[in-house]
Amino acid sequence: MSERISALMDGELDQEEAVHLIAAVAEQSDLRQAWATYHLIGDVLRELPQIPENFSVALSARLASEPTVLSPYKPKRRGEAMILPMAASFAAAALVVVAVFKLSATPSVSPHVVPQSVQSAPIAKVNGFRPDAIMTQYLIAHQEFSPNAAMEEVRPYQLAAFRSSQGGPQ
């Protein structure tokens, strides 16, 4: 199914297939999730400007505050009847999907799991300076500029190897 969503995004499905798949995406949350994720990847890979972090929250708030416009019902001719509601519900689904995805992605940002060894390793006190969890964050950030390590995590054994000596690496 994910391949077909991918194909849909790339405009490779014919109209009938596309309509069916869009209906399925609108109904099933896992497909909506896949749809949102694919778009995020696509955006990253296409180097589009990222949407702001609180975009979905702000959008939801604005949608909630929008007045509901009541207008007389106007029957449509049969020909158009399918496409427009489908497109509209699809657009709505896409908005919901963005919100769902952003909300579910948020927790991964804030609580950082510090490797066990940070707390448990016997860390030497040097000049009254005790390296702690913040140092782990600094090391991870520094690694982006250092070819010595490619990681978004400091290796646990590295942390255990905090030295007590004042000199440089031996």
Place this chain on the structure above:
Amino acid sequence: MRIGSLACAVFLLGLPLTSHAANDDGMVLLRKVAHAAHDLNYTGTFVYQYDNRVETSKITHYVDRTGEYEKFETLNGPLREVVTTRKGVLCYSSVKRRVRVEPIHTRSFFPALLPERVGRLKALYTIQLGDEERVAGRNCQVIWLMPKDGFRYGHKLCADTQTGLLLSAAMFKKTPHEIDRFSFTQLNLKGPFDRAAVSPNPAWRRLVWHRDASVIVRGGDAGAGWEVKDPPPGFEKIMELRRTLPGKKMPVTHLVYSDGLVAVSVFIEPLSDLAHAMQGLTSEGVINIYARPVLNYQVTVLGEVPAATVTQMADSVAVSAH
């Protein structure tokens, strides 16, 4: 032992003894080395040794008319992959089951260790050609970079004699004692090469994606006004970031300085965001760390440099007057 093997090689193979070659020959080769890592297609396995540890990784580099692509993956320990494209850097962690997106295009891996402007190294290091060695089944030319002062370590590079690609790179305090070493164990320069080999794994689409929200402070921006007033010779600021760190309410100022070969990071954040102030010198693997409070801020400087370098930088950190 090195002298012995050199003499042996010269005697047996009749190779020219080039250890007294002028700086200029070294510079010509260094330029070739710097370009080779970006211009060639290659895939290989290399080891990174430090602190009695060995890590094995695979690197694949692919370049075509549309640009450079690179994929790095760990071969021992938890699987981590970093895919670098022109559009961004994707970091996959099998432990976290997630993909982190870095908007910053700074990641560089062995063998791409040399800066674009190789010329600046001349003022900081004495560059000499050494003997020929053999790495990953290929012949390579040794290039020594001996530091001209005590603010940086020395480097011993070995460049493939055919292509100039770096086959090994070691950092040392005093020869022959090496602090760390990268070394190819297997290298394919012939192909076939395929763009698919450097593409993100399609299965990543199903994982949680996390975007690094750190922001690069462009030149001219007000920034936080922090700077290192008196960095050791050759260290220039290459980037300033407002970095979002997990568990931090406020972004942390991150200044990055480099002498062309190594990077030094300067972190500045309000003391109120810390459990306690840090003061003093320590080291972590090949990295020296010096921390001290400045006004109401914690300043921490760290990098793959001698203690004197992080200390001097931290001691001259100040808020610039606007």
